[in-house]
Amino acid sequence: MSEATAPVDMLEPVEDRGGVAQPLLQVTGLTKHFPVRGDLFSARKTVRAVDNVSFSVLKGETVGIVGESGCGKSTTARLLMHLMKSDAGDVVYDGMQVGRALSLRELRRGMQMVFQDSYASLNPRLTIEESIAFGPKVHGMADQAARKLSHELLGKVGLRPEIFANRYPHEISGGQRQRVNIARALALSPRLVILDEAVSALDKSVEAQVLNLLADLKREFGLTYLFISHDLNVVRYISDRVLVMYLGEVVELGPVDKVWDEPAHPYTRALLAAMPSSDPDNRTKTPPISGDPPNPIDPPSGCRFHTRCPFAEPLCAGATPKLSAVDARGHEAACYMAIPGSGHSRAPGASA
């Protein structure tokens, strides 16, 4: 890692307006439905990719989002970045409503994203240096200064600028490319970085290097992370709080240790139990749940997990359970078994 001697100009980060107590990101009722054509004579169908998702991210925190494919975690990320238009819902960045008090252009300076496919997310015709300098130049930085910044950031992500600056994306390895993507995201001095399966395509030994790098950068730049992954071990390692999604909805959220040690939603329990064992003498004996996740086109009514849930009762197919507090420390679950007096036979306070 190279230490810079001469000070390098960085873009001024989007100003901290709300102070420490103001969450950096507040999301309310975020919804995205994709219409899909049905068969010739059947009605149009809808993929309910993200349905009424609400959460907040505090300043300096790392929030993880876990869930299986099709649960809406990547769509959520794209909606937050405004890479696609949401059907409903509000995104508030540091107290400023996006689209009103905060322009898209400013939002994208304050919030950057790193994608899973390190190759597809870089322009193959630009050198590494040009890719990193591109954003700052768009935001008004002079060419020379932007190139200098690009070299500085390459050093920060552990790539020697004299070796890598003039290379093209296809000339470097996947792990190195993902470091470049991280450097590019940081070039605009964002305060929030969304990492969408950013380490999932990397080999394990490289993944550990990049996770350590993310921890270093977070400390150095005072970043806040939204970390999306299907890998539960990685999410537990990096996150302070976690959101569990299933078929477009948040089914559980809370401090990561609390959710891991005392999962309140049966889906979270199944997901955790489905992790391969780490002990050769204590292998998994029975699968926690059977079947595949249902198609997100026209998902099940009520609680979307009721079709696979071992504890489902008639009321679960009716109205959708709301996220409700499990304890006073921010652990919430959307399950009738966690809601006192809900009518489910296993609900707390219900007569058994």
Added chain:
Amino acid sequence: MTNLVEIDHLNIRFTGERTVHAVNDLSLTLGEGEVLGLLGESGSGKSVTLRALMRLLPRQRTQISGSVKVLGNDVLAMSDEELSDFRGQTVSMIFQEPALALDPVYTIGRQIAETVMRHEGKSQTDAMARALEMLEVVRIPSAKRRLGAYPHEMSGGMRQRAMIALALSCKPRILLADEPTTALDATVQIQILLLLRELQRAFGMSVIFVTHDIGVAIEICDRVAVMYAGQIVETGTLSQIVRSPLHPYPRGLLASTTHGARRGERLGTIPGTPPSLDKAPTSCSFAPRCASAEARCSEALPPAVDMGAGRMARCILAERAAIESA
């Protein structure tokens, strides 16, 4: 225990615009009823080794030397006719992407029946009955209806079950599995792993299971061979490899796992990246990334140290351990 598969000093080189030494001096054996894991990162040569066992590598651009024997027969010397008898009947393979491995224009039932008719000479009715039986064996719900389904009409987990049914339809002695659960969701992956474990026992098959995921290997393997840069760097029983690896590469891999790591603690890492394989290795391929490397590691190939009872490590550290324990 007799060996069903014996690979001796296998070298595989791809030629073309650039030469890649994908597999270098690889030897391994597979015993009766054994599940052997080939564990390694991308580019370590694990899938290439698996494909060589069925001669699935492109002929024009591949140079293979060494010997590959399955049930005593030399696979590298087989004629096309012999190969097509051998594939599917003696050795069968399942892949990472069932959507690509299955034929999109035939129904699942027909694809399974075709295999049974080809290898066992059964009538179409008998073959279809076997197809139904196989779909039930892999626990596809409403199997009868699924016989007439096309691959695109099934979910990822169902497709993987269908591919397993196809691979096992002629009761092969050996099943080769190339990352069959990598593309699946977590809750589906564990179902498929448990199914494979159960079928392996029921059919008395031997399995070679390629994976990059130690967790998956722990769930299914009896013995593990760890690959790096086209070579096996260590072989041992699952618990030897997981609990007391000798070679610094598996040691580093286990140290870098996020499982059980505490937040805020730094993860152990292996510095650097795997070598390019343009040249055949003349010294230890791992030496540039190794904390225990000595001068001689970059001068000559490390010895393949036989630690007894099927355990092997290709490292000077193992040599020392062997002397100490002797």
